[in-house]
Amino acid sequence: MTDATATADITATARVPGGRRKRAGTRHSFAGFLFTAPFMVLFLAMFIAPLLYALYLSLYREQLVGGNTFVGLDNYKEGLSDTQFTDGLKRVGLFLIVQVPVMLGLALLFALILDSGKVWFARLYRVGIFIPYAVPTAIAALLWGFIYGRDFGPFADLADKLGTSAPNFLGDRTMLWSIANVSTWTYTGYNMIILFAALRSIPSELYEAAAVDGAGPVRTAMHIKLPLLRPALLLCAIFSVIGSFQLFAEPNIFYHIAPQVIGKAYTPNLYVYNLAFADQRLNYAAALSFLLGIVVFAVSYVVMYASRRQEAR
């Protein structure tokens, strides 16, 4: 797409007669650079510079004797054998394997149903299911914390009426799935809208052709809609993977309700946060931030690669 625009620009400039052509071209290209410059300056200052600074920090260690010393990759080695960090990674890995397919499956199902037109009040669901995305994750965690709660949560109230007690949603075995529920509640509608918008952009002639061939709604969905949705689904999957590894607000807020269950290192991000702020181990926190970033990159790449391979088949 870039090349097409570039060619159009060149032909347009070529219309200017004689020697002015070259000067005009240079002037234009400099103007283009100037348009991007304000963003690029901030990008360098707010994106690249912090990463470089953290990389530098991660190679040093604050020691009682000798102060700040260069230790090479020692912080990274420590991170890889730090069970608090690796357990957190495993935990978000488990979260990801269960929560992302459930959420994307629901979002896909909703989008297909809305798109099929075989439902009353379609607009109501489209808006209603999307609304939780307007709730900040931290507020969603507070809200679900109340709902899970034993004092005035609706589940506790209901169980009370039935003469039993509600399950402990924030216990050792239930915590991860209670957090997964908060994520599913917040982000299903967002993914649904992406998939629905992608479905809307499929030309209707394809459906007509399928109908002529006698394909029912389910076969149309399986053989026409799903393959065409692949890029949008991949985008949703990658954003969800990145989101899962970043889990922070929910465990941070549930910590105050169930400190024993969450602890200091429930998710890698929570661990890095506690290292930096409670323990003041800035160098080690910087190294773990980098390790986490590398893991996210690697997993996103695997998701993309797996999707490409399946497409090629």
Added chain:
Amino acid sequence: MSAVPTVTPDAGAAVTATEARRRTGAPGSAGGKVFPTLFMLAFLVYFLMPLTWLFIASTKSLDDLFSSFGLWFSHFNLFDNIDQTFSKDGGVYWTWLRNTLMYAFVSAVGAALLAAAAGYGFAKFDFKGKNLLFWFVLGSVMVPTTALAIPTYLMFSKLGFTNNPLSIILPSLVSPFGIYLMRIYAEAAVPSDLIEAARIDGAGEFHIFRSIAFRLLAPGFVTVLLFTFVATWNNYFLPLVMLSEPRWYPLTVGLAQWNNQATQGGGATSTFNTVITGSLISVVPLIIAFVFLQRFWQSGLSAGSVKG
């Protein structure tokens, strides 16, 4: 609510035609809608239940909150709760609301302007290293924002630049996704011939951008504006990391802190009613914006998914 149309106005004419045929056709076609409708209604209850609970809980006094059934009303105490929320801790909720609005508004306008200019520059000009720069920016979409927040904090604290509004706003101005969106948008929406015609008329590049291109870019600009506004409004990690004084907190961090105090206080000394009512007030503006600006979301999200 029952007047909501089943077929969206943006649906293609062909789809509407098939729809009409289906509806007037076989008598069994209405029956085919019952199961999907029940299915969607069941999930709608799940997605709206927590917010319904939040509204009901906001209407209750602290005593009623503990003693009455959660999913139904008791004595209507909403206005008293609002009053308590806004006057607690010397009216700090006002400060948090103002901070949140200010961070979100300044970040959104700034990020959208930067994205419009840069997207236009990337789409309509050719300069050395352009593609390299663009792919560099695009690759950064993959960097987890919270993995970036700690390094940004470390750098800012080294420079003595934490605990002020700019430490929230400056990082929020950089929206790689916004650049990507605006580049795609500018390529389609601003005809190169139009720019060339203006150049021949002797208009300067900045003048062309301001008075011709920007108007054509307006819908994309609004989309980036909305995305950044919501992202900054919802941000929790960055302000939690950067800010150490309640007077700079946004609502998310402030309310979480109130909740921690209430949880530690426990039972009767807690003030959960202010946390609950505060949460309700904080989500209402965005919900209203979402419902009324839905088409911008849809267009923005579909533009984003054009290329995976």
